[in-house]
Amino acid sequence: MKKSIFLIAALASTLLSCAQKKTTAANYKVDQKSVEATLKFLTTDELKGRQPGTPEMELAAKYLEDIFVKNNVKPYFATYRDTLTNYTKGITANVIGYLEGNDPKLKNEFVIISAHYDHVGIAKKAINGDDIYNGADDNATGCTTVAEFVNYFSKTKSNKRSILFCFFSAEEAGLLGSYHLAKKLHDQNFNLYTVLNFEMTGVPLGGDLLGFITGYGRSNMADKLNDYAGKRLIGSNEFEMQYQLFRQSDNYPFFQEFNIPAHTISTTEMTTFPYYHHVDDEYEAMDTKHMTSFIQTMLPVSEKMINAPTQEIVLKAK
Secondary structure (H helix, E strand, O other): OHHHHHHHHHHHHHHHHHHOOOOOOOOOOOOHHHHHHHHHHHHOHHHOOOOOOOHHHHHHHHHHHHHHHHOOOEEOOOOOEEEOOOOOOOOOEEEEEEEOOOOOOHHHOEEEEEEEOOOOOEEEEEEOOEEEOOOHHHHHHHHHHHHHHHHHHHHHOOOOOEEEEEEEOOOOOOOHHHHHHHHHHHHOOOOEEEEEEEOOOOOOOOOOOOEEEOOHHHEOHHHHHHHHHOOOOEEOOHHHHHOOHHHOOOOHHHHHHHOOOEEEEEOOOOOOOOOOOOOOOOHHHOOHHHHHHHHHHHHHHHHHHHHOOOOOOOEOOO
């Protein structure tokens, strides 16, 4: 009987030790089911294409806000909502969370990790009976990526610099959410190091790169991310350069206001993905296994950028 009691006690102690094991970068695994759950919610027909200023967009904002709440990530402002002052078709807000850095000095510097959560709403004319622009790749995938960054850093608390997690509204209306926040933070003398924005990460790029960066030649960010990874992950893209996508996503207002490295990373080659701003840009067209792998790879790489002892990401001379 005594042996049994000792065995039970030992087993209980082992189980408790496992349960209390600290989550670290080394043992953290991105949960594909978590990726799928966020992506499914943001792309459901019930959100009617996430048009800013609509009740459905409010549901999306509340869902993203709850991600911060569940992870004990604080609001940066009085609440998680940063209401836009430059949007005229109703009331809409960026959703913003703040995670303080753990280094006494570096925590005074900020990195923004971001994506836009709006899309273009309802089509004027249905295509094959479908009139909802679900915006799966554009940009529920980017939001899902940022949500997983929230999950990771809130559990590991491994960030030396402070992080602002931003879900922007009204990107499709002309980057209005990011323009609003960039000006607001600049006016407050916000100490911003760099911006890492995610857009259209739902399908594999193909070839020998994991993803491409917008504005490749503007800074050394791609080179440094590759250094942190120990291999070539991120590079330039001909389509991106041809259409100047650096200016077309939420990184750009921060580059303009702060004159700092601010870039977007994508894995979708728009010349081969046929559903950009199409009603068929839906959950079923996304590769969630790829998304999970992409996020798993980018987390430790981004962590090294956030934790570098000096500001290693710099603009290149013109």
